[in-house]
Amino acid sequence: MGKETTIANDQSIVFMGTPEFAVEILKSLYEDGVTIKSVITAPDKPAGRGRKINQSAVKVYALENGLKIMQPSNLKEEVFISELSNLKADLFVVVAFRMLPDVVWTIPPKGTINLHASLLPNYRGAAPINWAIINGEKETGVTTFFIEKEIDTGKIIDQESIPIGKDENVGMLYSRLMKLGSEVMLKTVGNIFNNTIEAIAQDNFISSDQNPAPKIFKQDCRINFNQHARAVHNFCRGLSPYPTSWIKLSDNTNKSVKTMKIFNSRVTSIAVDEKNDIRKGENGILFPCKDYYLEVDEIQPEGKRKMNFKDFLAGNSIKNLVLKDN
Helix, strand or coil: CCCCCCCCCCCEEEEEECCHHHHHHHHHHHHCCCEEEEEECCCCEEECCCCEEECCHHHHHHHHCCCCEECCCCCCCHHHHHHHHHCCCCEEEEECCCCCCHHHHCCCCCCEEEEECCCCCCCECCCHHHHHHHCCCCEEEEEEEECCCCCCCCCEEEEEEEECCCCCCHHHHHHHHHHHHHHHHHHHHHHHHCCCCCCECHHHCCCCCCCECCCCCHHHHECCCCCCHHHHHHHHHCCCCCCCEEEEEECCCCCCEEEEEEEEEEEEEEECCCCCCCEECCCCEEEECCCEEEEEEEEEECCCCCEEHHHHHCCCCHHHCEECCC
16 A cells, blocks of 8 residues: 555546656555556557567556556547546546547546646657757756647646756656656646646747657668767767667678667767768767767667677778768
8 A cells, every 4th residue: 555645535546658657657646645546558569579468567567556457449439438437536647648539538527637758838749858858958847737639738737847967868867857757746636636736828838949849760860970969969869778879881892781779979079070981989989970070889780789889899890881871
């Protein structure tokens, strides 16, 4: 059982989420004693070469703590809607789940709320953490808001910001936002249950520097070195460790082409000269950008394990490596 709650315990929620990010928020609510009528998560699916059935991180946590679980494949299915309505939950809490149809998010009397990993209305969309780093933002945060028909556009309940480190990657920032999100969501649910919120329309926040955060696909992750080194570095760290930036290298005969993922990069003070060649540095492989060299020390050639640059160069001559543009 959870500890003694700081939230009114005569009210209840249904929690909806799937990945690890959502688990931290679910855990904070459960451990604070919030009554959770059910946890809704993605259906199990086969994954990997062995096609082993994979359960979502949220389902694993719910099972470990004896929480009721629902895994609908169709969110509009009548049986599911009926069962959801019969739970009589006061509030639905959504974190990293699917887009909900009106028939679902309009059920609870206190509404349906979401947690988004950005300072809305900036970075609406599927990949806010990635895009904030790619665009070189110095701060980001989390926002709780009421779900409405258009995605990520509902009235804002609460927001908290944190700085982004100059060399911080997505994995590092993800962990910090997950922790911050659990604190803000707990506060939000408490305020809703105690009727002490004042939600504000996002129109009051919109400014000229609003950026989108669309889903990122593999083809979007190819590095363009014809940019300043800082921009390339931001791109790499904004995709590390997932979905990961990548390049194509060939030998100077153009016969062997290798696709490689880039995990760790640094901007150097080494200016690019007219040779514009790939070099071996003291702490990594040096790739020429528009102004300075970018140093990369952790890579993964296609079909192989992630490795240190020294391990890669043990079997590949730096003199023969050429960047492929297509």
